[in-house]
Amino acid sequence: MRIEDFLEKQEKRELQLVSYLIHSGGEADYAELEEHLDITKASLESTLDSIAYSLRPLSENIALDYDGRAVRLWMDELFSMQELQHFYLKQSVKVQLLDYLFRNHEFSLTQLAPQLALSESSLSRKIKELNRYLKEFELKIWNGRVQGEELQIRYFYYLFYRFVQGKEALKEREAGISLQIVQTMENYLQVSFEPENQARVFLWLQIAQHRMHTKKTVSIRLKENMTPYMEDKLYQKIRSMLWRFSSRYSVEPDEEDAQMLFVFLLSSGVLPEPFFHDYRLTRNRNSPAASLDTYLVETIIIQYGYRKLPYMLERRMYHTLSQIHAALYFFKGDLEVHDRLFLLEQEQKIAEESVRSFAETLREITVEKLKLPNETNNGLMEWSLLGYFSVLVMVTMEMRQVLRVGIDLKHLPMYRETTISLLGLLIEKVNGVEAEECQPDKPYDLIVTDRREAEPLETGGKVYVLSELFSPFDQKNIERILQSLKK
Amino acid sequence: MSEKKYIMAIDQGTTSSRAIIYDKQINPVGSSQKEFTQLFPQSGWVEQNPHEIWNSVQSVIAGAFIESGIKPKEIAAIGITNQRETTIVWDKETGYPIYNAVVWQSRQSAPIAEKLKQEGYEEMVHQKTGLTIDAYFSATKIRWILDHVEGAQERAEKGELLFGTVDTWLVWKLSGGDAFVTDYSNASRTMLYNIHDLDWDQDILDLLNIPRQMLPEVVSNSQVYGHTKNYHFYGTEIPIAGMAGDQQAALFGQMGFEPGMVKNTYGTGSFIVMNTGETPQLSDNNLLTTIGYGINGKVYYALEGSIFVAGSAVQWLRDGLKMIENSAESELFAKASKSKNDVYVVPAFTGLGAPYWDSDARGAVFGLTRGTTREDFVKATLQSIAYQSKDVIDTMKQDAGIEIPLLKVDGGAARNRWLMQFQADILGIDVQPAHNLETTALGAAYLAGLAVGYWKDLDEIRSLYEEGEVFKPSMADNTREKLYHNWKVAVEATQTFKPDVTID
Numbered sequence: 009m010r011i012e013d014f015l016e017k018q019e020k021r022e023l024q025l026v027s028y029l030i031h032s033g034g035e036a037d038y039a040e041l042e043e044h045l046d047i048t049k050a051s052l053e054s055t056l057d058s059i060a061y062s063l064r065p066l067s068e069n070i071a072l073d074y075d076g077r078a079v080r081l082w083m084d085e086l087f088s089m090q091e092l093q094h095f096y097l098k099q100s101v102k103v104q105l106l107d108y109l110f111r112n113h114e115f116s117l118t119q120l121a122p123q124l125a126l127s128e129s130s131l132s133r134k135i136k137e138l139n140r141y142l143k144e145f146e147l148k149i150w151n152g153r154v155q156g157e158e159l160q161i162r163y164f165y166y167l168f169y170r171f172v173q174g175k176e177a178l179k180e181r182e183a184g185i186s187l188q189i190v191q192t193m194e195n196y197l198q199v200s201f202e203p204e205n206q207a208r209v210f211l212w213l214q215i216a217q218h219r220m221h222t223k224k225t226v227s228i229r230l231k232e233n234m235t236p237y238m239e240d241k242l243y244q245k246i247r248s249m250l251w252r253f254s255s256r257y258s259v260e261p262d263e264e265d266a267q268m269l270f271v272f273l274l275s276s277g278v279l280p281e282p283f284f285h286d287y288r289l290t291r292n293r294n295s296p297a298a299s300l301d302t303y304l305v306e307t308i309i310i311q312y313g314y315r316k317l318p319y320m321l322e323r324r325m326y327h328t329l330s331q332i333h334a335a336l337y338f339f340k341g342d343l344e345v346h347d348r349l350f351l352l353e354q355e356q357k358i359a360e361e362s363v364r365s366f367a368e369t370l371r372e373i374t375v376e377k378l379k380l381p382n383e384t385n386n387g388l389m390e391w392s393l394l395g396y397f398s399v400l401v402m403v404t405m406e407m408r409q410v411l412r413v414g415i416d417l418k419h420l421p422m423y424r425e426t427t428i429s430l431l432g433l434l435i436e437k438v439n440g441v442e443a444e445e446c447q448p449d450k451p452y453d454l455i456v457t458d459r460r461e462a463e464p465l466e467t468g469g470k471v472y473v474l475s476e477l478f479s480p481f482d483q484k485n486i487e488r489i490l491q492s493l494k495k
Numbered sequence: 496m497s498e499k500k501y502i503m504a505i506d507q508g509t510t511s512s513r514a515i516i517y518d519k520q521i522n523p524v525g526s527s528q529k530e531f532t533q534l535f536p537q538s539g540w541v542e543q544n545p546h547e548i549w550n551s552v553q554s555v556i557a558g559a560f561i562e563s564g565i566k567p568k569e570i571a572a573i574g575i576t577n578q579r580e581t582t583i584v585w586d587k588e589t590g591y592p593i594y595n596a597v598v599w600q601s602r603q604s605a606p607i608a609e610k611l612k613q614e615g616y617e618e619m620v621h622q623k624t625g626l627t628i629d630a631y632f633s634a635t636k637i638r639w640i641l642d643h644v645e646g647a648q649e650r651a652e653k654g655e656l657l658f659g660t661v662d663t664w665l666v667w668k669l670s671g672g673d674a675f676v677t678d679y680s681n682a683s684r685t686m687l688y689n690i691h692d693l694d695w696d697q698d699i700l701d702l703l704n705i706p707r708q709m710l711p712e713v714v715s716n717s718q719v720y721g722h723t724k725n726y727h728f729y730g731t732e733i734p735i736a737g738m739a740g741d742q743q744a745a746l747f748g749q750m751g752f753e754p755g756m757v758k759n760t761y762g763t764g765s766f767i768v769m770n771t772g773e774t775p776q777l778s779d780n781n782l783l784t785t786i787g788y789g790i791n792g793k794v795y796y797a798l799e800g801s802i803f804v805a806g807s808a809v810q811w812l813r814d815g816l817k818m819i820e821n822s823a824e825s826e827l828f829a830k831a832s833k834s835k836n837d838v839y840v841v842p843a844f845t846g847l848g849a850p851y852w853d854s855d856a857r858g859a860v861f862g863l864t865r866g867t868t869r870e871d872f873v874k875a876t877l878q879s880i881a882y883q884s885k886d887v888i889d890t891m892k893q894d895a896g897i898e899i900p901l902l903k904v905d906g907g908a909a910r911n912r913w914l915m916q917f918q919a920d921i922l923g924i925d926v927q928p929a930h931n932l933e934t935t936a937l938g939a940a941y942l943a944g945l946a947v948g949y950w951k952d953l954d955e956i957r958s959l960y961e962e963g964e965v966f967k968p969s970m971a972d973n974t975r976e977k978l979y980h981n982w983k984v985a986v987e988a989t990q991t992f993k994p995d996v997t998i999d
Contacts, residue, residue: 236726241589289546290591293553294671294726302550303729306527306558316530377729 009141009387010344011093014102014172021045022059023096026070029081030089037078066095097172101126102138106154107173110165110215113222114152144385145341158225159268160340165215166272167343170208186213189253196249197242197283205278212272216265227264233338234267236294242287243270275334281327288326297333300377304329304370308400311366314407321406325399332395335388337378342387348394355394355401363404367396411438411493413486414446414469416457427477431456434483438490453493456486499571502944503559503733504936505552507577507661508741509598512548514555515936516563516570519949521959523933525563527555534595539602542595545583548661549668553727560729567731573669573723574737574943576744576935577661579684582636584647584658584709590672593644593656596664597636604635607703611635616702623689623696625775625784625796632686633660638703654708660685662738663711666720669728669735674721675711679794680743682713683786690775690786693794716747716788717942737942741935742766743787746797748938749903749929750960751787752953754795757891757899758934759884761908765805767884769798769891769899778894780850782887790945798895800849800887804842805880806907811842812876818869822907828873829913836978838862838875839985848883850890851986859989862981880908881918882982888922901925905934912966920970921979930961 012020028044029036036044042052056074063070069087073080097103101124108120117128124131135149142148145164147156154161190210194200201209219225237243247266254261273279274297279287291298305325309317317325356364371393375382383389413435415428432443435456446455452469459473472489474482501524506513510533515526529551534542560567580599585592597603608630611620620628630636637658641647650656659667663677682688682695687705689696695710714720716739722732739747742760746768749758754772759765768787775784775796787797804811809825812818819825839861841847846854860875884902892899902924908914909928919926931937944950950959968975 289544289550292726294724299557299726299729302553303557303561306554307561310527310558310561319532 009144009341011097011171013141014097014100016100018055018058019096019100021047021055022062023093025055025059025079026072026081026092027089029072029079030083034081034083035078038076041079062096066092101134103173105131105134105138106165106168109149109154110168110218116152144387156226157229158219158222158227158264159230159271159338162212162215162219162268163272163339164341164343165219166212169211169215171343171345186210186217189213189250192253193246193249196252197245199280199283201278202280205280208276208278209273212269212276216268220261220265225264227267230264230267230271230338234271236296237267237270237292240270240292240295241290242273243267246270246273271334271338275331275338277328277331281323284327284330285323288330296378297330297337300333300374301326301329303377304373307370307373308403312404312407317403318406321403325403328395328399328402332392333374333378336374336380336392339388340383340386342391344387344390348390352394352397355397363397363400367393367400370396370400408440411441411453411490412451413441413443413490414450414452414455415443416446416455416459419458430478434478435486435490438487441490454486454489498569499947499949500569501565501571502940502949503556503570503573504940504943505555505573505575505665506741506933506936506939507548507552507575507665509578509581509600512551512555513936514552514559515933515940516559516565517937517940519959521931521937521940523931525559525565527558527562529554529558533598536595537603539605541598541601543581543598545585545592545596545664548596549665552665552668556728567729567733570728570731570733571949572719572734572736572943572947574739574939574941575662575665575735576739576741576939577665577681579660579681579740579742580631580633580636581661582633582640582658583661583664584637584640584644584651584656585664586650587655587657590668593647593650594640596661597640599631601636602630604639605630607635607638611702620686620699621777623691623699624686625683625690625777626686627781627783628686632684633658634686634699634703634705637687637705637709641705648704651706651709654706656709657711658705658709659711660740662740666735666738669723670721671724671727673724674735676714676720676738677711678714678716678738678740679786679789680716680740681738684740688713690784690796693789715790715792716743717790717946719946734947735943736946737939737944739788739938739942742768742799743785743797744936744938744942745905745934746770746787746938747941748934748936749905750957751903752795752957755895755897755899756901756903757888758903758905759888760934761805761880761904761906763805763807763810765802765880765884765906767800767802767887767891769888769895769897771796771798771895771897776895778890780890780894781852782849782890782894788942790942798891800891802880802883802887803845803848805883807844808840808842808876808879809908811844812873816872818873822911825873825877826911826913828870829877829917832868832870832874834867834871834874836874836878837864837981838867838871839982840872840875840879841985841989842876842879843989847986847990849887851886851990853990855993856990857992857994859985859992861985861988877911877914878917878921881914881921882979884918885921885979899924901927903927903929905929905932915966916969919966919968921975923968923970923972923975925968926966928963928966930963 024045025041038049038052042049059072069084070092071082104124109115117131121128121131139148145160147154147160147164190206190213246269250261250266293299415431417424417428420427428445435441435443454469455471457471457473470489472486501516501518504515511528511530513526513528515523518524531547531551536542578599582597583592584594608628611628617628626632641651657675660677660681662681666674666676683690687695687699695707700707717737719734719736722734725732745760746758751758751770754770757767757769759767770787773793773795776798777784778798783799785797785799787795809822812825819828841859843856843858847856888899902922904926909932915926915928941956950956
């Protein structure tokens with residue numbers, strides 16, 4: 009599910025237009041926009057009018073100027089596209105409907121329609137639309153309730169309040185007790201969350217606290233998936249922590265609440281790496297993710313032929329892979345906040361060609377080992393591809409050998425230093441290259457020099473004699489040599 | 496059901512873990528290796544995180560499968576060989592170690608060993624265990640852990656704690672806590688095991704106040720101890736069927752099945768192990784008596800001697816003296832030497848081991864002239880490895896009263912053909928480097944394969960064994976005697992040099 013799916017067609021188009029303007033440097037002519045949005049001039053003009061109307065409350069942050077030929081965007085330096093998106097989302101009927109459902113657990117059409125200023129038939133249509141998107145999460149609004157596995161409901165609302173409605177919407181609710189649980193958890197597990205992660209745990213707990221009052225919940229798949237984790241030491245600790253906590257406060261968690269908190273901690277990346285590392289060393293292998301993490305780390309090592317990885321890099325790999333695998337194992341669906349395809353394309357720019365296909369191979373292994381159903385509409389599968397891709401980029405970047413280039417200029421007594429600095433900057437444009445003035449007795453992979461003498465330089469590395477200072481010809485040749493040295 | 500086509504050997508060493516998958520013709524078809532962290536909490540202490548050892552083993556299991564493309568269900572059995580003596584004590588219920596693994600080199604329990612010696616238990620311990628009292632063995636390490644972890648003694652007495660060497664730890668983990676066993680070869684290195692009675696020795700247990708209930712059951716080197724839990728082996732339950740300490744596994748991997756068979760593994764130091772048959776032979780020269788292996792209801796004993804400096808002498812030439820750039824160059828230099836073997840290097844960097852046992856001795860060089868070259872020096876250093884091996888092997892012959900017709904060798908220096916020829920010359924017997932130098936893992940694989948009928952018997956294994964090149968002695972007897980005599984003189988001279996170390 010994409011975050012824009014909470015918006016109506018017209019609202020989506022308006023955001024799309026602003027986004028296009030941002031990517032086009034803040035200005036575009038009508039013809040471009042008509043083509044991009046696939047609309048007529050009349051529709052474009054009506055869209056522009058609608059945006060202008062919508063943006064009135066944000067006049068100090070963002071404004072559009074259009075004159076029948078071109079559109080220009082002005083945005084305050086402290087304002088972002090994300091904030092604009094939030095502004096639209098907050099007004100979305102679907103968002104309000106989901107928020108209402110969370111707060112009230114149940115509703116009737118006659119009760120809710122007036123509150124949202126909708127007719128009952130319009131409300132039914134919105135629910136139908138929402139159900140189409142919620143299907144990915146295996147959830148459904150039915151009989152006045154959100155129905156599905158309790159873990160999926162909490163997971164969905166966690167994403168909803170984190171990315172769509174804004175955490176502040178929940179601030180006052182169950183805040184006190186959730187904060188106490190976070191603090192208890194930090195003491196009991198001897199873990200210290202980063203502030204951002206603490207806020208995420210807090211949000212999960214707020215949702216959990218609220219959902220604990222729901223009477224009819226379903227946790228069939230959770231129970232099944234948790235079977236291999238029942239003896240897990242971290243799970244046992246979380247369970248005992250919640251029990252102890254509930255004995256002192258008016259909270260009544262059940263086994264599933266502990267399980268869902270455990271699942272959240274494993275899959276959300278909130279656990280600090282050192283804590284996760286200690287847990288990983290002692291965790292029960294009778295959990296699908298644990299074996300898979302090891303299998304994929306070794307697959308990556310073998311694929312790239314690394315004899316030995318830096319220990320800390322291996323730990324980071326485990327930390328990330330483990331989150332991906334826990335999420336794929338326990339959850340269904342994902343809320344696509346950023347365009348994944350765009351992100352993949354960006355990452356592809358700094359990665360070797362083969363990384364994308366290898367990331368897909370890793371995903372295939374995961375599907376096979378976790379026995380995941382082949383679902384085309386599960387956004388988590390696409391999300392995992394991005395995750396694997398990121399791990400591979402992280403590994404290949406870190407393991408890349410740094411090439412050292414020495415600049416040896418003998419014939420420029422006057423502008424020598426400036427020239428060396430400039431040349432160094434040009435050479436360092438190639439990734440993984442460090443350039444400096446040539447130091448005697450220091451080994452270099454490449455020495456760039458203006459020497460004319462015939463005598464060879466005392467270096468084991470390659471030598472390139474500049475034909476002309478700052479010539480594109482030399483720059484191209486040096487880049488070519490450096491690329492070949494990398495291989 | 497898929498055919499079981501392969502055997503997996505897990506070689507859990509001091510600095511790294513390896514897994515090798517062998518086919519029936521003992522061709523390695525996939526392998527993986529992973530180093531793990533060494534901890535040095537204090538000077539002379541060496542420890543490891545048992546969880547990290549375990550995780551490294553899990554990683555190499557996965558790695559070997561990935562590299563080979565072989566499926567776990569195609570594995571007929573698993574054999575384990577391990578760093579010996581390294582001591583782990585863990586909670587029976589939680590499976591959590593109560594302290595780091597105390598590694599064999601670690602000296603933190605030396606005061607306990609020293610006290611036992613001072614109290615006059617040396618002879619008793621030697622008679623019962625075949626070992627000399629030293630912090631090297633597991634017994635004092637267990638005592639140290641029980642002394643230094645709060646409440647450990649009490650918990651051990653209540654039966655809440657378990658002790659194991661690395662083999663025991665790995666089998667316990669792989670089998671999900673079902674099998675708590677060790678094998679004869681590892682048990683005989685604990686300094687708690689009575690090698691005559693084949694049982695934990697109650698007198699020594701009482702002496703060190705170690706509760707018997709924390710010790711594993713001692714079983715043969717080749718039998719099914721348990722099965723991997725399916726979650727440790729990618730959905731498959733595979734028999735764990737072979738176990739041996741690394742040096743004993745190497746003896747087995749070198750086909751050292753008959754009394755009088757000797758193998759020498761040239762590593763940083765050098766470990767020489769001799770099969771002495773079904774009766775233990777106690778050494779009069781401080782060699783260690785140990786159990787080589789126990790299989791099919793029979794126990795075969797061994798004598799073991801170690802040389803402190805072997806490969807490390809070559810490292811010294813490379814890193815310390817910078818005379819060579821790599822180990823392989825030592826062979827070229829030795830060949831190029833024109834000297835008449837009149838330079839002697841005694842690399843007693845940390846004292847002299849068997850049969851001299853002089854910890855105060857320090858290295859020396861003899862026979863230098865104006866004409867001595869770098870090549871001569873390198874050759875003399877290589878020769879010192881061969882002389883020291885002869886010292887131990889001659890002592891073994893004397894202690895066991897068994898003739899040694901052949902020395903089987905493996906390890907890095909076994910690739911040095913010049914050294915192998917000189918070793919044969921100075922011993923006056925054939926020297927045979929293993930064709931497959933991975934004898935340790937091979938030994939574990941053989942033991943596991945035999946237990947599950949993957950290989951029928953020792954004869955079938957013998958038929959698979961590919962003999963390496965044999966280096967035959969070609970030195971005249973009088974030359975050999977003269978050279979070795981001069982070596983002895985050099986050692987004697989080295990031992991007389993005892994400088995006063997109290998002067999700054």
